[in-house]
Each structure stands twice: as C-alpha cells, then as structure tokens.
Amino acid sequence: MQQTPNQSTSASSVSGTGHACAHCSQAFDVTEEDLQMLDALSPIIGGKKYPLPPPTICPEERERMRLAQTNHINLYERTCDLSGEKMISSISPDKPFKVYKQEQWYSDRWDPLEYGKEFDFSRPFFDQFKELSWSVPKPALFTAFQYDENCAYTNNAGKNKNCYLIFDSDENRDCYYSYSLNGCVDCSDCYRARKCTLCCECIDCVQCYESIYLQDCENCSNSAFLKNCIGCKNCLMCSNLRNKEYYVENKKVTPEQFAEYRALLGSRKSLQRAGERFAKLKLEYPQKYIHGVQIENVVGDYLVNSKNAYMCFDSEDLWDCRYVYQGFMPLKNCMDLQECGEGERLYNCSVVGYNANSLIGCDQCLQQVSDLLYCTHCFHCTNCFGCSGLRNRKYCIFNKQYTKEAYDALAGKMIEHMQKTNEWGQCLPMEMSMFGYNESTVQEYFPLTKQDVEARGWMWSPVPEQKDAHPGPFSNVPDDIGDTTEAVCKGIYQCPVTKKAFKIVEQELELAQKLHIPLPVTSFFQRHKERMALRNPRKLWKRTCSKCSKEVITSYAPERPEEIVCEECYAKAVY
Ligand SMILES: [Zn+2]
Numbered sequence: 001m002q003q004t005p006n007q008s009t010s011a012s013s014v015s016g017t018g019h020a021c022a023h024c025s026q027a028f029d030v031t032e033e034d035l036q037m038l039d040a041l042s043p044i045i046g047g048k049k050y051p052l053p054p055p056t057i058c059p060e061e062r063e064r065m066r067l068a069q070t071n072h073i074n075l076y077e078r079t080c081d082l083s084g085e086k087m088i089s090s091i092s093p094d095k096p097f098k099v100y101k102q103e104q105w106y107s108d109r110w111d112p113l114e115y116g117k118e119f120d121f122s123r124p125f126f127d128q129f130k131e132l133s134w135s136v137p138k139p140a141l142f143t144a145f146q147y148d149e150n151c152a153y154t155n156n157a158g159k160n161k162n163c164y165l166i167f168d169s170d171e172n173r174d175c176y177y178s179y180s181l182n183g184c185v186d187c188s189d190c191y192r193a194r195k196c197t198l199c200c201e202c203i204d205c206v207q208c209y210e211s212i213y214l215q216d217c218e219n220c221s222n223s224a225f226l227k228n229c230i231g232c233k234n235c236l237m238c239s240n241l242r243n244k245e246y247y248v249e250n251k252k253v254t255p256e257q258f259a260e261y262r263a264l265l266g267s268r269k270s271l272q273r274a275g276e277r278f279a280k281l282k283l284e285y286p287q288k289y290i291h292g293v294q295i296e297n298v299v300g301d302y303l304v305n306s307k308n309a310y311m312c313f314d315s316e317d318l319w320d321c322r323y324v325y326q327g328f329m330p331l332k333n334c335m336d337l338q339e340c341g342e343g344e345r346l347y348n349c350s351v352v353g354y355n356a357n358s359l360i361g362c363d364q365c366l367q368q369v370s371d372l373l374y375c376t377h378c379f380h381c382t383n384c385f386g387c388s389g390l391r392n393r394k395y396c397i398f399n400k401q402y403t404k405e406a407y408d409a410l411a412g413k414m415i416e417h418m419q420k421t422n423e424w425g426q427c428l429p430m431e432m433s434m435f436g437y438n439e440s441t442v443q444e445y446f447p448l449t450k451q452d453v454e455a456r457g458w459m460w461s462p463v464p465e466q467k468d469a470h471p472g473p474f475s476n477v478p479d480d481i482g483d484t485t486e487a488v489c490k491g492i493y494q495c496p497v498t499k500k501a502f503k504i505v506e507q508e509l510e511l512a513q514k515l516h517i518p519l520p521v522t523s524f525f526q527r528h529k530e531r532m533a534l535r536n537p538r539k540l541w542k543r544t545c546s547k548c549s550k551e552v553i554t555s556y557a558p559e560r561p562e563e564i565v566c567e568e569c570y571a572k573a574v575y
C-alpha cells in the first residue's frame with residue numbers, strides 16, 4: 001500500500017505492510033512490536049505455550065468488534081426474570097436473554113454451573129460459546145450497584161450518588177446527562193471531565209469550576225467558551241491562555257464588561273450566537289498536535305500519564321500498551337482493549353479490569369480475574385475457558401467444573417481445535433454481541449445504516465427509536481433562563497432532531513439557574529452526539545508542524561482548518 005505524507009495513519013494503514021484485512025480487505029500493518037507483544041501474551045497451560053497468531057483483522061475493525069459488545073447509553077424498562085421486579089436495563093425486553101436485577105444476579109439464588117455443557121470438537125468454538133453465553137442469565141446493568149445511591153439510570157458506572165443518565169463514569173455526585181465523568185460534583189452535559197464542579201457542556205476538562213462550554217481546559221473557573229486554557233478565571237471566548245483573569249476574546253476587559261457579556265448567555269439566542277462566533281474564533285489559534293499530559297513515546301490522542309503507548313486513545317496510565325481505547329486505570333503490557341482498567345497482560349478484551357491479569361478474548365470480566373480465555377460476565381475467577389456468568393470459580397470450561405489436570409488437558413485440546421478452525425486469538429465475533437449494532441457503543445464511532453448492518457449479517461435493534469415514542473402534546477422550553485420557572489419540570493418536550501421525548505428534572509433547572517444558562521431544547525442523545533463531534537476522531541495522520549515543519553502524528557485530519565503545531569512550537573504560542 002502506498003504511503004504518502006498526508007495519508008491517514010489510522011489503524012488500517014499505519015505503515016501498510018500489506019496484510020489484507022479479513023473484514024474490510026484494506027491493507028494493514030502488523031508491526032514487529034505487535035508480534036513481540038503477542039509472543040509475550042501467549043498463554044502457558046500445563047507447561048505448554050500456545051502462541052497467539054498475528055491478527056487477521058485490521059485494528060479499526062478490531063475496535064469495531066469490541067465496541068459492539070457493549071451498550072452504554074440506551075436503557076430500557078423491563079422485569080427481572082428471577083424476581084419479577086420492575087427494573088432498568090441496558091438489555092431491551094425483546095431480546096432472547098434472561099436478565100436479572102443486579103442484586104439477584106450476584107446472589108446465590110441461581111447457579112451458573114447449571115448451564116454447563118460439554119465442548120463439542122466437531123463444531124467451531126464461537127458457535128458453541130455464543131449458545132452457552134446467550135443461555136446464561138445477564139445482569140440488568142453494569143454498575144457498582146452496592147456502592148451507588150439513587151442512580152437507577154446509570155450504566156457502566158459506579159460509586160455515584162444522585163446521578164441520572166451518566167455513563168462510563170465513577171465517583172460522581174449530583175451529575176446528569178454526561179459521559180466519562182470522574183470525581184465530579186453538580187455537573188451536567190459534560191464529556192470526559194475529571195474533578196470538575198458546577199460545570200455544563202465541558203469536554204475534556206480537569207478541575208474546572210462553575211463554567212460552561214470549556215474544551216481541553218484545566219483549572220479554569222467562572223468562565224465560558226474557552227479552548228486550551230489553563231488557570232483562567234472570568235474569561236470568555238478565549239483560546240490558549242495561561243493564568244489570565246477578565247479576558248474576552250483574548251483581550252483584557254474590566255470586571256464590569258465581563259459581567260455584562262456573561263449575563264447575555266442566559267438567553268438561548270445569545271448563547272447560540274456566542275457558540276457560532278467561538279467556533280470561528282478558536283480556529284485563529286494554533287492547536288497542539290496531540291491532547292496529552294505527561295506522555296512519553298506515545299502515538300494516539302487524549303492520553304494522560306502514559307509511556308510506550310501505540311495507537312491508544314482516551315486513556316490514562318498506560319505502560320507498554322497497543323491499540324487501547326478508554327483505559328480507565330493503570331494498564332501494562334496490553335493489546336487491543338476497549339474500556340479496561342487495572343490490568344496486565346490483557347488481549348482482545350472489552351470492559352475487563354479491577355485486578356485483571358492474563359485475559360484473552362474476554363468481555364465484562366471484573367474483580368480479581370486471571371488466566372481467563374474467552375469468558376463473559378465472570379467475576380473473581382481464575383483459569384476458566386469459554387465460561388459465562390461465573391463467580392468465584394477455578395478450572396471451569398463451558399460452565400463445567402474440572403480438576404486442574406483435566407482443565408489443562410481439555411483447554412490445550414480446545415486451543416488446538418481453535419487453531420484448526422482459525423478462531424484462536426481472534427476477538428469475540430460481532431455475532432456474539434447481545435445488542436443491536438445501532439444500540440451498542442459501536443454506532444457512536446462507526447455509524448452504519450440499518451441496510452448496511454443487515455447486509456453484513458449483524459443485528460439491528462428497532463427498540464431505541466421506539467422507546468421514547470410519545471403522542472404529545474409537547475411544551476416549549478423558555479428561551480431565557482430568567483423567564484424559566486419550576487413549571488418547566490412538568491412539561492414533556494420533543495427533541496427536534498431525534499424526535500425523542502424528554503423531561504427537565506428539577507436538579508437540571510437548579511444547575512441552569514446557578515450557571516445562568518438556558519435549558520436545552522434537544523434530548524440527551526443529541527447533545528451527547530454533538531459533544532462527541534467536537535472531539536477528534538480515533539484516527540491519526542502524519543503531518544508537519546506548521547511553524548517548524550517537524551513531523552507529527554496527529555488526530556487532526558489534513559483537510560481540517562486548524563493550524564497544527566508540535567509541542568515546542570505550541571509552548572511558544574500560548575499566552
Ligand atoms: Zn479492516
């Protein structure tokens with residue numbers, strides 16, 4: 001494959017040594033470092049090493065397969081198939097699974113070993129594993145429910161209190177409509193915010209306070225519409241500022257002038273106008289080629305405290321990792337992960353962690369898990385292969401208990417079988433996902449139409465579009481927060497874009513009044529999508545610094561209007 005300087009170095013074409021992807025047939029690269037990592041990750045069972053083969057699918061398609069296994073944001077009402085209680089679940093009621101309320105699922109009221117099966121050497125592994133995995137009951141949500149308080153409508157989240165529609169989020173209080181929040185208080189409509197308080201519409205921000213519409217900012221307060229600012233206070237429509245106070249459009253103003261401008265943002269019309277103006281203004285300032293803090297030898301974007309990370313995105317604390325996305329706690333010697341944390345030697349996994357060691361092809365396995373091969377929803381388990389829904393087990397295969405000796409012998413034979421069927425070392429196939437393509441997280445990153453999805457033989461779920469069908473009549477959200485009263489919490493509103501019905505909750509009104517901003521007129525799903533669109537994609541391009549011509553690998557596509565500079569030139573360009 002030809003490599004030109006401006007070509008996408010996104011996963012499918014990092015240097016294009018010419019492996020044709022088994023899914024999309026694009027050439028992709030398997031690097032020497034990939035092979036070394038795979039050798040190091042190859043499991044040893046009963047004294048014998050079972051080498052992991054090089055991937056046959058390009059990194060992008062591997063990411064697609066992992067993303068398809070989870071549904072974060074689409075929640076449904078249904079009943080618990082064990083207790084009959086009403087509950088909220090990420091699994092829609094039309095799906096063919098038994099779904100238990102978490103309190104029931106984690107209890108001893110059912111036994112996952114009852115679903116045990118003999119492995120059949122005349123059939124492929126994944127067909128049999130799908131049958132088993134789909135027959136075993138599933139927990140309704142993926143939350144640390146024991147530590148949560150008043151958080152029924154949250155998912156892939158834990159240790160939260162009084163939160164509503166927050167996802168991929170931990171240790172927050174009184175937060176709403178957000179994705180990837182950590183340690184935040186009184187925030188709404190944020191995306192990847194850490195330790196922020198009283199913030200709304202803030203994206204990739206750390207330790208910000210009482211602010212709206214900030215992006216890539218740290219330690220800023222009482223501000224609005226800032227990009228790449230650090231330590232700023234009472235600033236509006238500014239970019240690339242350091243430790244400034246009372247600035248509007250990167251110019252010094254008086255406190256009275258600032259207050260006058262800020263007061264205008266209580267009206268939706270003024271806020272929209274300000275947003276449109278800021279979208280143009282921020283392009284006048286150079287952008288650093290990467291979003292990263294404390295990084296060394298990394299290729300990727302949105303990385304914090306990471307060393308030797310290759311093609312990694314949206315992660316913190318990575319050490320010797322490749323193709324890792326949304327790592328949330330330290331990860332070491334890992335490859336091809338989605339949303340994992342606190343683990344070592346993990347390969348082809350999604351949502352595994354909290355002391356996870358040596359896992360291959362696993363999905364949703366957490367808390368003291370080690371030496372698992374192709375397991376789903378297993379907790380506190382070691383040395384298991386092709387199991388689902390197990391807790392506190394060792395030496396199980398297809399949910400059947402074996403002795404160590406019998407486990408080692410059968411596991412070895414199964415790997416040899418999978419080597420013959422070309423399944424060994426592959427990710428969990430798309431067909432194993434419990435979710436329709438359109439309701440799983442994959443639709444946010446690799447959107448496809450219903451026709452495309454069905455043409456590829458994947459599942460499309462009709463449910464997300466139907467679930468908020470409401471006959472109306474619908475009310476209008478007031479334009480100005482000054483004219484908004486508690487009555488707004490009684491109305492039902494319709495999103496003009498998604499047509500979904502939504503309500504305004506009291507806490508949301510309180511926060512909007514405190515921050516002096518109008519209430520939203522679109523649904524959470526649309527706002528979430530718009531915030532995502534403001535972030536850079538998980539793709540990389542080779543470009544040169546606009547000032548010194550040094551080569552950089554960046555997630556800013558060459559056709560984008562921003563001026564992209566290297567680390568050194570950026571340091572000279574901030575004020
Ligand atoms: Zn491909």
Ligand SMILES: [Zn+2]
Pocket residue numbers: 545546547548549550565566567568569570
């Ligand atoms: Zn430069």
